[in-house]
């Protein structure tokens with residue numbers, strides 16, 4: 001995966017070491033380079049590309065695929081920089097047309113330039129357009145734990161037509177599956193009616209064309225001599241089939257991946273493809289890279305101890321290139337606010353020692369963990385970029401909570417009405433509010449009720465639903481800590497201004513979900529919210545994937561790795577078991593506790609069970625005020 005923060009784009013590629021060179025120059029028909037994080041997989045892929053050109057391959061005949069368009073852009077930049085560094089003539093416009101992209105992007109390009117027989121004229125529908133089709137045709141499912149687009153997308157990832165999906169459901173005699181398959185059929189009809197292809201259709205259509213028409217298959221696969229695939233661990237069945245068909249004229253397959261970094265099983269990625277590579281492809285050769293160039297010995301040892309607990313994996317030896325035993329830091333804080341203050345001190349401290357902002361990142365499993373930190377850093381004037389989600393006060397559930405709480409406190413507040421926005425969800429909230437919300441309570445209690453209502457009534461399913469609920473409660477929590485609606489409005493405005501000032505594309509601290517950090521690296525990484533219910537996420541059915549997430553987060557760090565957890569975040573919390581698993585790989589002198597309490601908290605038993613009906617964590621003085629005072633006069637917003 002392209003492992004670099006933006007400025008690294010400009011950095012010169014390192015020369016390949018002996019193992020990397022062997023892999024880059026491999027001659028077998030099907031090659032898998034299987035290696036851990038930071039071992040130079042992407043660097044080796046760039047080396048492979050150059051090697052192929054050296055052998056006389058033509059750039060337009062080398063197909064390179066990455067996991068995201070952003071990664072493709074970065075990889076194109078890296079290859080271009082490497083070629084320029086070697087004094088090769090790179091004409092940017094021509095190089096920009098070379099086939100380097102995501103598999104979906106490549107399928108689109110082929111369909112547009114060389115449509116298969118029977119392919120209708122089509123427009124690509126993005127996620128929003130698909131959501132509109134679903135809403136218009138009311139294609140919702142009774143089982144609301146998954147979004148309809150995910151369900152339909154999963155059929156396409158398995159190359160199942162609506163008829164095949166229906167047959168499967170009938171064979172299993174499962175009413176939920178029957179409903180989903182029928183809805184899928186109606187969805188496909190609706191898309192076809194509008195001449196739309198969603199992303200999943202692109203690969204399905206290309207595969208259909210190549211499977212049904214031998215001449216077409218020969219023509220398309222004849223375009224390529226080499227297929228270079230990054231992030232092979234995240235490939236799904238439809239993508240695998242596409243690659244197989246693209247090899248019909250004998251193109252060589254060369255892939256890099258790390259089964260320990262497979263993060264997309266929930267989107268049909270199947271680690272079985274990387275685990276079974278050698279039996280699946282002709283004349284296979286497996287190469288391993290064992291030297292980790294990214295991280296200190298401490299980080300490599302801690303991360304290896306962690307991932308060693310997973311069972312379904314290829315074991316890998318990793319030798320850290322750096323012998324540094326710089327300690328890993330554990331910080332156990334009182335609550336999320338204290339954690340945000342702590343993170344601020346960490347980044348300011350590192351900046352004070354001369355580290356550029358862009359060499360620091362704060363990573364988290366759940367978006368709401370980042371919200372507090374985002375606001376705190378922005379208030380303090382730290383430049384930041386947020387990856388994976390947008391500005392906190394613009395997020396859907398946050399706007400609903402903020403707008404509704406303010407509107408209930410002051411029905412004449414037209415700005416609040418504008419913040420709330422319009423649409424079915426808003427209408428529903430407004431119609432439920434009189435019945436469900438008692439407005440004759442102090443401001444914090446009002447906020448808490450609004451948080452509950454928003455989280456319960458406007459909840460999308462699945463992973464997104466979790467994030468939604470968490471964000472609704474975080475927004476309600478922040479609102480409740482203000483003296484009242486007016487103070488809250490002022491706070492919101494002040495924070496929005498700070499966030500806008502802080503958002504910067506250049507030298508900035510990166511705040512990101514772990515998924516959004518894949519493939520990147522920074523000198524210092526804080527993994528925030530390392531708590532037992534967040535890592536592993538309490539709702540996740542796949543514990544091995546959760547451990548892989550922690551592994552990916554930890555292995556983004558080059559020198560400094562900090563794991564922080566809060567003893568209370570809306571409810572009492574225990575530290576993530578992954579911390580102990582990582583520490584097992586380290587000696588005492590490789591561990592540093594932020595303070596004695598952090599050590600105590602890490603080793604303390606499980607917290608007292610939280611009351612289920614108390615989603616908001618309120619400061620003690622705030623709690624005391626509820627039910628005692630009438631009206632909206634409540635204590636000051638406090639900072640730890």
Ligand SMILES: Nc1ncnc2c1ncn2[C@@H]1O[C@H](COP(=O)(O)OP(=O)(O)OP(=O)(O)O)[C@@H](O)[C@H]1O
Nearest residue numbers: 001003014015017037038039040041042043293519
């Ligand atoms: N031979 C080498 N000599 C020195 N540094 C190297 C070498 N190979 C790779 N690196 C450096 O190691 C770091 C990680 O490399 P790269 O991004 O290619 O790893 P990766 O295996 O793709 O990582 P991940 O799986 O975590 O995305 C980069 O900073 C890269 O410049």
